[in-house]
Amino acid sequence: MTDHTPAVRRxxxxxxxxxxxxxxxxxxxxxxxxxAIYMGVRHPYQTQAGSGPPAxxxxxxxxxxxxxGEVPGIADTxxxxxxxxxxxxxxGAEGIPLPAARSTAHFSDSQVTSALIIAKDYIVxxxxxPEVLTxxxxxxxxxxxDPDQLDQFDQSFGHPAAxxxxxxxxxxxxxxxxxxxxxxxxxxxxxxxxxxxTDASALEVTADHTFVYALRPAQAGAKASExxxxxxxxELHFRxxxxxLRLHQAQLVVSYVQAGPLSCxxxxxxxxxxxLAGQTAKEGGPAGTDPxxxxxxxxxxxxxxxxxxxxx
Numbered sequence: 425m426t427d428h429t430p431a432v433r434r435x436x437x438x439x440x441x442x443x444x445x446x447x448x449x450x451x452x453x454x455x456x457x458x459x460a461i462y463m464g465v466r467h468p469y470q471t472q473a474g475s476g477p478p479a480x481x482x483x484x485x486x487x488x489x490x491x492x493g494e495v496p497g498i499a500d501t502x503x504x505x506x507x508x509x510x511x512x513x514x515x516g517a518e519g520i521p522l523p524a525a526r527s528t529a530h531f532s533d534s535q536v537t538s539a540l541i542i543a544k545d546y547i548v549x550x551x552x553x554p555e556v557l558t559x560x561x562x563x564x565x566x567x568x569x570d571p572d573q574l575d576q577f578d579q580s581f582g583h584p585a586a587x588x589x590x591x592x593x594x595x596x597x598x599x600x601x602x603x604x605x606x607x608x609x610x611x612x613x614x615x616x617x618x619x620x621x622t623d624a625s626a627l628e629v630t631a632d633h634t635f636v637y638a639l640r641p642a643q644a645g646a647k648a649s650e651x652x653x654x655x656x657x658x659e660l661h662f663r664x665x666x667x668x669l670r671l672h673q674a675q676l677v678v679s680y681v682q683a684g685p686l687s688c689x690x691x692x693x694x695x696x697x698x699x700l701a702g703q704t705a706k707e708g709g710p711a712g713t714d715p716x717x718x719x720x721x722x723x724x725x726x727x728x729x730x731x732x733x734x735x736x
Contacts, residue, residue, distance in 0.1 A: 499649050562595075617631050661677050
């Protein structure tokens with residue numbers, strides 16, 4: 425037995441540190457983790473699906489239309505409508521039909537449809553909601569705006585100004601509730617909606633509608649039972665990026681409004697002060713415009729054509 429070697433095999437000395445396979449595995453995990461973080465920050469479709477540039481401030485023009493004589497009126501609102509240019513107008517939101525939606529170079533037909541629906545929703549809320557027309561409610565309209573325009577909207581109602589940027593009547597239709605109220609909630613409407621692609625990141629919807637309201641005095645009096653018609657034409661331009669379409673919100677970039685019968689001497693910035701049955705326009709034109717002042721808007725006023733009034 426002394427001639428045999430011991431039945432014990434010597435082991436190679438242990439190597440300190442990670443093996444080559446373990447080091448490669450650690451490196452692969454680190455590369456994968458870094459790639460995931462990079463892809464999260466720089467998504468390959470970020471440019472295409474991004475929200476685009478900030479929303480532009482709304483540019484607005486409100487033009488009162490003064491009647492040439494006494495405002496006609498009668499107690500029967502159906503008779504008023506039937507004997508006016510609005511005789512064939514539809515009632516309420518039915519007068520704002522959606523056109524056929526067609527895809528564009530960078531937007532699908534469903535996206536175009538969404539833009540048209542949001543624009544119609546804004547028009548209905550800002551022109552037909554009774555709580556907006558004769559009340560102080562603005563939230564139904566505000567919730568549809570792009571967040572970039574909320575400061576301008578809030579400033580318009582907090583500090584109204586006839587500067588072409590901060591007139592509440594540029595955002596929505598509302599009357600002086602202490603002066604007039606709706607005599608008929610079946611408001612007559614007629615107009616059009618059109619959608620087009622402005623660039624690869626935005627759709628534009630142009631709305632042109634005429635609204636005819638039957639109004640009567642809010643206070644009791646000799647003419648309190650008589651109603652008269654008040655007409656508002658609104659041309660609105662909306663802009664939608666993909667984020668607006670996803671969140672059901674709009675950028676209102678242009679608002680052009682003509683309304684009457686009104687007195688040019690009355691301020692139509694904050695609320696509309698309709699001339700009611702039997703009333704005539706006050707003497708005097710709109711507020712003076714200072715050509716040396718910067719940042720202001722030119723005061724405008726028009727004449728209401730006699731043919732736009734009902735025959736009573």
